[in-house]
Every structure is written in structure tokens, then in C-alpha cells.
Amino acid sequence: MTVFEALNSQTLPLRLGGTAAILDRVGVDTSAWKIREVGDGNLNLVFIVDGTKGSVVVKQALPYVRLVGESWPLPLKRSYFEYQALVRQQERDPGMVPEILHFDREQAIIVMEFLTPHIILRKALIEGQQLPRIARDLGLFTARTLFRGSDLSMETRKRKEDLALFSDNVELCDITENLVFSDPYYEATLNRHTTPQLDGIVRELRADRDLKVEAQRLKHLFASNAETLLHGDLHTGSVMVTPEETRVIDPEFAFYGPMAFDVGMLLANFWMSYFSQAGHEKDGDRADMRDYLLDVVVGIWDTFRDEFSRLWHTERNGILYQRTLFEDRGDALGSTQALDEVLQSIWTDMLGFAGVEMHRRILGLAHNADFETIEDADLRARCEAKALKLGRHLAVNRRKIHSMAEINALAGRLEKEIVA
Amino acid sequence: MTVFEALNSQTLPLRLGGTAAILDRVGVDTSAWKIREVGDGNLNLVFIVDGTKGSVVVKQALPYVRLVGESWPLPLKRSYFEYQALVRQQERDPGMVPEILHFDREQAIIVMEFLTPHIILRKALIEGQQLPRIARDLGLFTARTLFRGSDLSMETRKRKEDLALFSDNVELCDITENLVFSDPYYEATLNRHTTPQLDGIVRELRADRDLKVEAQRLKHLFASNAETLLHGDLHTGSVMVTPEETRVIDPEFAFYGPMAFDVGMLLANFWMSYFSQAGHEKDGDRADMRDYLLDVVVGIWDTFRDEFSRLWHTERNGILYQRTLFEDRGDALGSTQALDEVLQSIWTDMLGFAGVEMHRRILGLAHNADFETIEDADLRARCEAKALKLGRHLAVNRRKIHSMAEINALAGRLEKEIVA
Numbered sequence: 025m026t027v028f029e030a031l032n033s034q035t036l037p038l039r040l041g042g043t044a045a046i047l048d049r050v051g052v053d054t055s056a057w058k059i060r061e062v063g064d065g066n067l068n069l070v071f072i073v074d075g076t077k078g079s080v081v082v083k084q085a086l087p088y089v090r091l092v093g094e095s096w097p098l099p100l101k102r103s104y105f106e107y108q109a110l111v112r113q114q115e116r117d118p119g120m121v122p123e124i125l126h127f128d129r130e131q132a133i134i135v136m137e138f139l140t141p142h143i144i145l146r147k148a149l150i151e152g153q154q155l156p157r158i159a160r161d162l163g164l165f166t167a168r169t170l171f172r173g174s175d176l177s178m179e180t181r182k183r184k185e186d187l188a189l190f191s192d193n194v195e196l197c198d199i200t201e202n203l204v205f206s207d208p209y210y211e212a213t214l215n216r217h218t219t220p221q222l223d224g225i226v227r228e229l230r231a232d233r234d235l236k237v238e239a240q241r242l243k244h245l246f247a248s249n250a251e252t253l254l255h256g257d258l259h260t261g262s263v264m265v266t267p268e269e270t271r272v273i274d275p276e277f278a279f280y281g282p283m284a285f286d287v288g289m290l291l292a293n294f295w296m297s298y299f300s301q302a303g304h305e306k307d308g309d310r311a312d313m314r315d316y317l318l319d320v321v322v323g324i325w326d327t328f329r330d331e332f333s334r335l336w337h338t339e340r341n342g343i344l345y346q347r348t349l350f351e352d353r354g355d356a357l358g359s360t361q362a363l364d365e366v367l368q369s370i371w372t373d374m375l376g377f378a379g380v381e382m383h384r385r386i387l388g389l390a391h392n393a394d395f396e397t398i399e400d401a402d403l404r405a406r407c408e409a410k411a412l413k414l415g416r417h418l419a420v421n422r423r424k425i426h427s428m429a430e431i432n433a434l435a436g437r438l439e440k441e442i443v444a
Numbered sequence: 445m446t447v448f449e450a451l452n453s454q455t456l457p458l459r460l461g462g463t464a465a466i467l468d469r470v471g472v473d474t475s476a477w478k479i480r481e482v483g484d485g486n487l488n489l490v491f492i493v494d495g496t497k498g499s500v501v502v503k504q505a506l507p508y509v510r511l512v513g514e515s516w517p518l519p520l521k522r523s524y525f526e527y528q529a530l531v532r533q534q535e536r537d538p539g540m541v542p543e544i545l546h547f548d549r550e551q552a553i554i555v556m557e558f559l560t561p562h563i564i565l566r567k568a569l570i571e572g573q574q575l576p577r578i579a580r581d582l583g584l585f586t587a588r589t590l591f592r593g594s595d596l597s598m599e600t601r602k603r604k605e606d607l608a609l610f611s612d613n614v615e616l617c618d619i620t621e622n623l624v625f626s627d628p629y630y631e632a633t634l635n636r637h638t639t640p641q642l643d644g645i646v647r648e649l650r651a652d653r654d655l656k657v658e659a660q661r662l663k664h665l666f667a668s669n670a671e672t673l674l675h676g677d678l679h680t681g682s683v684m685v686t687p688e689e690t691r692v693i694d695p696e697f698a699f700y701g702p703m704a705f706d707v708g709m710l711l712a713n714f715w716m717s718y719f720s721q722a723g724h725e726k727d728g729d730r731a732d733m734r735d736y737l738l739d740v741v742v743g744i745w746d747t748f749r750d751e752f753s754r755l756w757h758t759e760r761n762g763i764l765y766q767r768t769l770f771e772d773r774g775d776a777l778g779s780t781q782a783l784d785e786v787l788q789s790i791w792t793d794m795l796g797f798a799g800v801e802m803h804r805r806i807l808g809l810a811h812n813a814d815f816e817t818i819e820d821a822d823l824r825a826r827c828e829a830k831a832l833k834l835g836r837h838l839a840v841n842r843r844k845i846h847s848m849a850e851i852n853a854l855a856g857r858l859e860k861e862i863v864a
Contacts, residue, residue, distance in 0.1 A: 188608040233778040251668040358653040
């Protein structure tokens with residue numbers, strides 16, 4: 025029986041110095057290893073290990089939520105789900121996740137490639153950097169992982185085995201179920217928001233029957249619709265970038281859920297970045313950045329839709345919408361009609377998930393740096409209020425919205441305070 | 445390591461004669477046991493054991509499909525899923541499933557209460573019997589099992605454990621996925637239909653793009669939406685009745701799927717019974733029976749809806765649509781709005797599942813006795829064609845149909861050949 029021990033810079037070389045794959049990458053002289061703990065996330069320990077030959081990242085889960093402390097236990101097995109998700113994402117969109125060098129299930133340790141000079145996408149966007157590749161890379165990543173993890177592509181026996189495996193990631197699903205879909209909409213203990221500036225709109229949203237019903241419909245969908253293996257936490261803090269490369273990290277929330285969830289959460293974070301730019305602006309210098317962010321949203325969705333459609337026509341080898349019923353009978357239009365319905369349903373649900381994600385980041389426990397780093401509370405609240413309004417519009421009207429152009433035009437009008 | 449052995453009347457007392465619960469029910473003198481094999485289903489062995497004290501039913505799975513033979517293997521573990529489902533159904537709607545006396549996982553044996561003088565509901569309906577309790581009993585059974593097996597009621601951790609458990613029932617899901625949703629809509633090897641009488645309409649249905657797309661949308665829903673523990677095979681052959689009592693048997697297809705599936709399959713079988721009455725009629729003596737069957741359909745749906753609504757208001761203790769967001773804030777109308785949306789979605793999907801069930805019973809592998817026992821092929825085909833037409837209407841127009849009265853009126857017009 026092995027005992028879990030949280031790593032520190034002294035014990036790390038003892039624990040990992042015998043693993044060939046790590047020695048190969050870092051260098052065999054463990055006494056020369058330089059070890060820094062750099063974890064700034066909410067949950068885990070993260071070390072960078074530099075040696076004579078190179079560097080690796082060592083990520084270790086703790087048996088509790090790091091942000092809160094031992095009073096909020098969280099099982100180590102999330103590291104196992106993260107590892108399993110990384111393996112599948114690498115198969116489904118090669119090169120988009122970090123290379124894994126070593127996994128220790130008992131100690132909840134994943135040792136992986138050190139990405140450099142990559143930085144967290146959220147940080148880059150706060151700084152006003154325009155990354156030219158992200159729209160295409162993230163559109164492809166979502167389309168490929170979501171399509172290839174579903175009954176559209178997989179052998180259904182394998183998908184059902186995976187469904188069973190990931191259904192044990194119940195504690196992390198529970199976090200999403202509560203923090204995203206419910207807590208923001210009542211006075212939950214862990215909530216906070218910019219107060220008193222947002223008190224009025226927060227009161228309004230929590231009294232908004234249509235919004236709360238939609239949020240719960242979306243929770244129902246999230247909890248029931250085990251359609252594909254999701255990343256589960258795909259926001260701009262889970263993406264590392266250089267101008268030349270995009271990588272997706274941290275899939276410990278992975279589980280089988282609705283395709284629309286990953287896409288919706290991701291787009292929400294770009295719309296929030298859009299509204300937060302005013303808080304980081306000097307002399308109106310973020311106008312281009314705002315245009316860029318709306319272009320990214322369009323680009324991700326268009327790429328997702330195009331790649332999903334390409335896979336539909338070329339890799340639809342699962343039990344759903346079989347060729348036997350359509351193409352093989354000369355009815356390719358039948359399969360296209362079905363594709364249109366599937367995409368329409370992803371679109372509608374994606375807008376809803378985007379809406380609630382925007383709310384929970386401003387009203388719930390886990391805020392994001394885009395807004396949090398705006399020191400002037402009045403200014404921050406003005407930015408946040410716009411995101412709250414767009415979120416409400418998307419969640420409640422998701423079945424009636426026709427195009428990204430329409431949403432981005434509304435975002436522009438909210439930004440200029442033409443509508444409120 | 446135990447070896448599976450199919451029971452026969454010689455080995456049965458040796459295998460089961462040491463089990464106190466069985467001896468208590470049947471009588472301790474095993475040499476006096478009278479054993480009859482009565483299985484007329486597609487899959488299993490079924491024995492009735494009569495002793496000095498009483499009787500039991502012994503159901504044993506075989507490692508293949510009995511109907512087809514050893515060339516179609518089917519795992520014994522389905523017996524385990526049936527047992528697990530029976531236990532849960534007994535908890536969720538006490539008294540509606542047979543009492544279980546003994547379960548042997550390795551030998552795939554379930555020993556249960558002998559129901560007498562019950563007969564299979566399908567048989568009763570073919571004979572023209574009007575059972576006064578079935579609408580209410582089956583409406584309650586579906587509402588209670590479907591509500592109480594979902595995140596509306598269960599602790600979500602427990603539901604996710606159950607989801608993982610039943611996701612291993614992949615071979616039986618596979619049968620439904622193929623035989624219900626796909627095979628009827630192309631020239632699959634195992635299909636058969638009344639030929640040549642139905643050849644024209646069959647050709648039409650298999651060329652019907654909208655129908656095929658809907659059938660695949662429903663398959664997508666069936667395979668992905670792990671909303672609740674389904675019976676999975678809830679037709680009139682899975683119900684045993686007396687005028688005073690209704691029991692539901694044979695849940696070996698149990699798995700986590702959409703609530704609407706059980707209800708849709710069940711109602712389809714009453715509509716098929718309706719159209720089959722003409723094949724069993726003497727001198728127009730089934731007019732009352734036809735009225736009765738349409739009343740049963742209305743009664744099941746109304747009871748389902750009423751009981752589901754009652755449970756919504758009194759037992760909604762799961763993670764979805766929490767009281768904290770609605771009733772506890774004085775917004776009971778918010779929870780009613782959500783209930784209306786949930787019921788609307790079950791209604792719409794239920795009609796779709798009913799439509800494809802009617803098709804697969806006439807075009808696919810597993811036909812039903814309602815039509816099969818009509819010896820005159822021309823007459824049988826006329827009955828079947830009406831069911832095929834109603835099925836197509838329901839599947840394709842399910843989002844536009846408002847009431848059961850509207851559907852039953854259409855059934856009446858099809859029966860009288862006013863529409864075709």
C-alpha cells in the first residue's frame with residue numbers, strides 16, 4: 025500500500041529521478057535539477073524542473089482544493105482522468121496537448137513536456153496580444169476531439185466503456201454542476217461579485233425566471249447528455265500559446281457530456297475578454313484588439329463547423345447516421361440534412377452554455393483575471409455588467425439567434441452602451 | 445471457477461434445491477417438484493416449478509439468442525442487469541415487478557414469484573380483453589421509475605455509479621440501436637415484412653429522407669441521453685395482467701437512456717394493437733375494444749403526466765431545478781415553467797420513439813403477435829400499413845403534434861381509411 029505524499033523541491037528528485045523518460049529529457053544528474061513550484065491554479069501543485077539537458081513540468085493533484093484548503097477535499101483520481109483525457113486528445117488531434125513523459129496514478133503525478141516560450145492565452149489577451157493561430161487551432165481541436173469521442177466516430181462499445189470510466193469523475197462534474205449552473209443564480213455562500221456596483225443587476229438576474237429556467241435546462245443537458253468526451257474546462261486559462269503554436273492543457277474535468285459545452289465555454293471567455301479590454305485600455309488603444317477578439321469568435325465557430333462537417337462526410341463510421349441509410353443509397357442530401365440538424369442543435373446549446381459561463385465568472389466563486397486585474401472597481405463593474413447582459417441574452421434567446429454576426433453586433437452595441 | 449450450465453428439468457432441483465427462499469415457496473420435497481419449460485421469448489429459458497407448497501418461475505439466460513441459435517452469441521451478464529433493474533424498479537414503484545427469491549450471477553438465474561392467474565398483456569389484447577387497471581398502473585410505473593431513476597430525484601453520485609454499471613449492458617443496447625432505429629429503414633439481412641402486399645409502402649418509407657433523418661436523430665438521443673434508468677423493452681409482451689393487477693417483467697434491456705423511450709415504446713404497442721383488432725374481429729365485434737385501446741393511450745399519458753408532475757412538486761430532491769432557485773425564493777411558477785418544458789420535451793421525443801417502434805415491429809426482425817397471428821396476409825398487411833402510416837406521421841411531425849386527441853383522431857381516420 026503506497027501512501028500519497030505531496031511533492032516538494034527536496035522530494036521531487038527522489039520520487040522521479042529513477043524514471044528514464046524524465047532523465048532523458050532533463051538530464052541524469054538530479055543534483056543539478058532546479059525546481060520551482062509555479063502552480064497558480066485553483067487545485068494542484070505544478071513544478072518546473074530544469075536540468076542540464078532540458079526541462080519538464082510536474083503536475084501533482086492534492087487531496088483537496090488548493091484555493092480553499094483541506095476543508096474542501098477533492099479526490100486524487102482526477103489526475104487519472106486528466107491523464108486518460110490527454111491520451112485521447114493526443115490521438116484525436118495530435119500535437120495539440122503536451123507530450124506526457126510519465127504518469128504515477130498513486131501519487132497523482134503527471135510529468136509532461138515543458139512548453140516554452142508559451143504563455144497562458146488569458147494572460148496574452150489581457151496584455152492585448154493578437155495570436156494569429158488560435159481561432160483555427162481551437163476550432164480544429166474542438167471539432168476533432170468532440171466528433172472523434174462520440175458515437176459519430178467511435179465503436180460504441182469503446183465509447184460506453186469510456187463513459188463508464190469517466191462517470192467516476194463525479195466530484196469534478198459536481199463542481200461544474202453547482203458552480204456554473206446553480207450558485208450564480210441565488211445567494212450561494214461561495215459567490216462574490218463587484219459590490220455594490222453590480223448589486224442591482226445581480227438582483228435582477230437572480231429574479232429572472234426565464235434565465236433560471238434556461239440555466240437549469242442547460243444543467244439537465246450537461247448532466248444527462250453523455251454525447252462525447254469533453255475537455256470540461258476549456259477556457260482561455262487552459263490554453264498555452266505562442267504566435268506560432270497553440271496547446272490545450274488541464275483536462276481534469278474531462279467527462280462524457282454534450283458537445284456544445286466545450287465550445288460554449290471557450291467562446292464565452294473570448295466575449296469576456298472583449299468586454300474586459302476597456303479595463304486594460306490606455307488612450308483607446310484596444311480598439312483593434314476588440315475587433316480581433318470578435319474575429320476570433322467567428323473564426324473558432326466557422327472552423328469548428330467546417331471541420332465537423334468535413335469529419336461528418338469523411339469519418340462518420342460510428343453507429344449514428346450510418347452511410348447505409350444515406351450515401352450508400354444515393355441519398356447524400358439526407359446525411360447533409362442530418363448534419364444541419366446536429367449543427368443547429370450544437371449552435372443553440374453552445375450559446376446557452378456560453379451565457380451561463382459568462383455569469384458564473386462574474387457572480388460565482390471562480391472569477392477570471394480578465395476582469396479581476398482591473399483595479400478600478402467602477403470600471404471593472406461597467407465591463408462586467410456588459411458581459412452579464414450578453415450572457416443573459418444568449419442563454420434566454422438561444423433558440424432565436426441566427427448568426428455570430430448578430431451576436432458580435434450586439435456585443436459592439438453593448439460595448440458602446442447603445443443598448444443596456 | 446464455475447462453469448455455466450443450461451438448466452433442464454433434471455438439473456434444476458439439484459441446482460436450486462438447497463436455497464431456503466425457494467424451498468420455503470415451493471416445498472422442501474424436491475422430488476415432488478414438477479418442472480415445465482415455458483419460455484416463448486426470443487432470448488432465455490423459463491421454467492415453472494410447482495411443488496407441494498407453491499410455485500416459482502426460474503429464468504435463465506443463455507449465452508446466445510435463443511430465437512436464432514448459437515450463431516448469435518449474447519452475454520449472460522444481461523441476467524445481472526435484469527436483476528439490478530428489478531431491484532430498482534421494486535424500490536421505485538413497489539409491487540409492480542415480480543418478487544425476487546434468488547439470484548445466481550454465474551449461472552444467470554433469477555428465481556422469482558410465479559404470477560398467477562396473470563397472462564401476458566399482449567395476449568389479452570389480442571383476445572379482446574379490456575383490462576381496467578392498465579392505464580393507471582402503467583402510467584404510474586413509467587412516471588415513478590423514470591423520475592426516481594434520474595437526477596431529478598437521485599443523489600447524482602449514485603446515478604453516475606448506476607450509469608457506469610448499466611453502460612456495460614452494451615450488447616442489448618446494440619440490439620435496440622440496430623433493430624429499432626436503423627435496420628427497418630434499409631434492406632438489412634434480418635428484416636422481413638408481409639410481402640408482396642407491403643412492398644410498395646416499405647419502398648416508400650425506405651426512400652423517405654425526413655423519416656430516416658428523424659429515426660437517426662432519435663437513435664442519437666437514445667445512445668447519448670443517459671437521463672434515467674429505462675426498462676428498455678417496455679412493450680405489451682413485458683406486462684402481465686389480471687383484471688385486478690398489472691406487473692412489469694423482463695427488464696434485461698435496462699440501461700440509462702432518455703425518459704421518453706419507455707413511454708413511446710409502450711404507447712406504440714397499444715396503437716399497433718388498435719390497428720390489429722380488425723384482424724381478430726368477428727362481425728365488427730371489436731369496435732368497443734378499439735375505443736378502449738385509444739382510451740388506454742390517453743389514460744397512460746395523462747397518468748404519466750399527472751404523476752410526474754406530482755413527483756416534481758413533492759420529490760424533486762436531485763441536482764436539477766433545485767428548490768433553492770424557485771420555491772424557496774417564492775417562485776413556484778419558475779419551477780412549473782421548467783416542468784412544462786421538461787414534459788414538452790418528453791412528449792415530443794416520446795412520439796418519435798413510438799413512431800419508430802411501430803415501424804420496426806412490422807419491417808424488422810422482431811415482429812409482434814398482434815399482427816403475426818392474423819393468418820390472412822392481405823388482411824394483416826392492411827392492418828400493418830395503417831400502423832406504418834401512423835408511425836411515419838408521429839416520427840416526422842413529432843414537434844408539431846399537440847395532443848393525444850389529435851393522434852387518436854388520426855388513428856381513427858386511418859382505421860376507417862378516410863386518410864391514407
